[in-house]
Amino acid sequence: xxxxxxxxxxxxxxxxxxxxxxxxxxxxxxxxxxxxxxxxxxxxxxxxxxxxxxxxxxxxxxxxxxxxxxxxxxxxxxxxxxxxxxxxxxxxxxxxxxxxxxxxxxxxxxxxxxxxxxxxxxxxxxxxxxxxxxxxxxxxxxxxxxxxxxxxxxxxxxxxxxxxxxxxxxxxxxxxxxxxxxxxxxxxxxxxxxxxxxxxxxxxxxxxxxxxxxxxxxxxxxxxxxxxxxxxxxxxxxxxxxxxxxxxxxxxxxxxxxxxxxxx
Amino acid sequence: xxxxxxxxxxxxxxxxxxxxxxxxxxxxxxxxxxxxxxxxxxxxxxxxxxxxxxxxxxxxxxxxxxxxxxxxxxxxxxxxxxxxxxxxxxxxxxxxxxxxxxxxxxxxxxxxxxxxxxxxxxxxxxxxxxxxxxxxxxxxxxxxxxxxxxxxxxxxxxxxxxxx
Ligand SMILES: Cc1cc2nc3c(=O)[nH]c(=O)nc-3n(C[C@H](O)[C@H](O)[C@H](O)COP(=O)(O)OP(=O)(O)OC[C@H]3O[C@@H](n4cnc5c(N)ncnc54)[C@H](O)[C@@H]3O)c2cc1C
Ligand code: FES
Ligand code: FES
Numbered sequence: 001x002x003x004x005x006x007x008x009x010x011x012x013x014x015x016x017x018x019x020x021x022x023x024x025x026x027x028x029x030x031x032x033x034x035x036x037x038x039x040x041x042x043x044x045x046x047x048x049x050x051x052x053x054x055x056x057x058x059x060x061x062x063x064x065x066x067x068x069x070x071x072x073x074x075x076x077x078x079x080x081x082x083x084x085x086x087x088x089x090x091x092x093x094x095x096x097x098x099x100x101x102x103x104x105x106x107x108x109x110x111x112x113x114x115x116x117x118x119x120x121x122x123x124x125x126x127x128x129x130x131x132x133x134x135x136x137x138x139x140x141x142x143x144x145x146x147x148x149x150x151x152x153x154x155x156x157x158x159x160x161x162x163x164x165x166x167x168x169x170x171x172x173x174x175x176x177x178x179x180x181x182x183x184x185x186x187x188x189x190x191x192x193x194x195x196x197x198x199x200x201x202x203x204x205x206x207x208x209x210x211x212x213x214x215x216x217x218x219x220x221x222x223x224x225x226x227x228x229x230x231x232x233x234x235x236x237x238x239x240x241x242x243x244x245x246x247x248x249x250x251x252x253x254x255x256x257x258x259x260x261x262x263x264x
Numbered sequence: 265x266x267x268x269x270x271x272x273x274x275x276x277x278x279x280x281x282x283x284x285x286x287x288x289x290x291x292x293x294x295x296x297x298x299x300x301x302x303x304x305x306x307x308x309x310x311x312x313x314x315x316x317x318x319x320x321x322x323x324x325x326x327x328x329x330x331x332x333x334x335x336x337x338x339x340x341x342x343x344x345x346x347x348x349x350x351x352x353x354x355x356x357x358x359x360x361x362x363x364x365x366x367x368x369x370x371x372x373x374x375x376x377x378x379x380x381x382x383x384x385x386x387x388x389x390x391x392x393x394x395x396x397x398x399x400x401x402x403x404x405x406x407x408x409x410x411x412x413x414x415x416x417x418x419x420x421x422x423x424x425x426x427x428x
Binding site: 001002003004005006008028031032035036038039048050052075098099100101102104105179180181 | 266282283284286305306307308310313316319320321322325326327329330332374377378394396397398
C-alpha cells in the first residue's frame, strides 16, 4: 500500500471540504472494498478522509418509506427486526453480503458509491425507486447508477442517506460466487401499488439494470410462470471465468423466478 | 507520524503509525501480539479476525487509525488472568477442532462473536453459515462446528450437556 495522510472529520461539511480542497483525497467508509483496492495499489490517494465519525447511521421506518443512513453497516440492516417486518427482501439481502466480519464494517453508502457490477445493494435501490441523498442534492436511483463502478456522484460528494419506497412484496435472490460471495446473478423484485420493479445485478456489462420485459409481465401477473418464457439476450451480459454471458442469461430467468416465488 | 490510542485486551496503548498501517500490523508488529494471523491479506480467510468494540472484524481490512478510541480484543485476551482457557478455547481443544492451528485464532474469535450474538441457541446450519468468512485448510470443519456447539451452553452459563 502507498502511504497517505489520514483525516477523520467530525462533520459532513468538513469532510466535503477536505475532499474538495484536494482532488487526490478519497473518502473511506467501512473499507471492505477500498482497503483491498489500496493494498493492490489500484488507487493512490493523497489523503484518506475517514467518514467513521459522521453521524450518518440509523434506520428510520416510516409508513411508505424507509430511510437508512449511509454509514449504517450491513450487519445493522440485517439485524433490524423493524426493517425485516417492513421490507423483508432488503433485510435478507444485507444478511447475505460477504460474511459477518465484512458485514460489521461494510456500509450501504460505500456499496452504492462503489457501484461494483456484482454488488447487492444497487439492485435494491433500483427496484425500490430509491432516492440517494447527498450533502448537496437528491438523486433518483434510476439516474444514479451510470455503468460499472460509475455513479452520478461528483468527486467530493458524500452520500448521507438512502430512502426506499416500501413495496407491497419484495425479495432478493442471488446465485453467488462460492469463493467471493458476490453475486454472479442477483435479482431484487419489488411489487409496488403502481407496478413491479425488478433489477438485476452481477450480470450486466454496464452494471446493475432494470429488466423491463420481466417488469411488464409481472405487473399484470405476479407469478414465476409469467416470466418463464421470457429469454434475456446475452449480448450485453458479462462473461468471465466464473460464468459465460449465455450462462448468466439463463441464470437471470431462474433466479428471477425464485425471487418472485418467495416474495412476501 | 500520526498516533493512535486504543485499548487492546484491556490495556491502553498510544502508538505511532503510518496512515497505511493496518490494524493487524499494529497488533503483530508494534505490540508483539502475534496470535492474530495473516492468511490471505485479501479479506477472504478470516485468520486475522479480532473483536473491535465487541464485534468480529478482519484486522487486515481495517486501518489502525480507524480503531482510534476503540477497544480491541485478540486471541491473547480471552483466557482468564490465571491462564484458565476461555470455554471456546477449551472446547476447541476437547473436540480436536484444530490441526496446524493457523486458522484457529480467527476461528475462535469469530466463534465467540457468533455465540454471543445467538443467546437463544445455535443450529449446526447457523454455525456453518457463521463461519462463512473463515477458511480452514486442515480440519474439514466438522470438529470446529462441534466445538462451537459445545461451547454455546458453557458461554451462556448453562452446564454442559453431559455434566454429572
Ligand atoms: C470478502 C468480501 C465479500 C463481500 N461480499 C459482498 C457481497 O456478497 N455483496 C456485496 O454487495 N458486497 C460484498 N462485499 C463488499 C462490501 O459490501 C463492501 O462493504 C461495500 O461494497 C463497500 O462498502 P464500504 O463501507 O466498505 O466502503 P469503502 O470500501 O470504505 O468505500 C468504497 C468506495 O465508496 C466510497 N464511499 C464510501 N462511502 C461513501 C459515501 N457515504 N459517500 C460517497 N462515497 C463513499 C469510497 O470513497 C470508496 O471509493 C464483500 C467484501 C468482502 C471483503
Ligand atoms: S488475513 Fe485477513 S482475511 Fe485473510
Ligand atoms: S487447522 Fe490448519 S488451517 Fe485450520
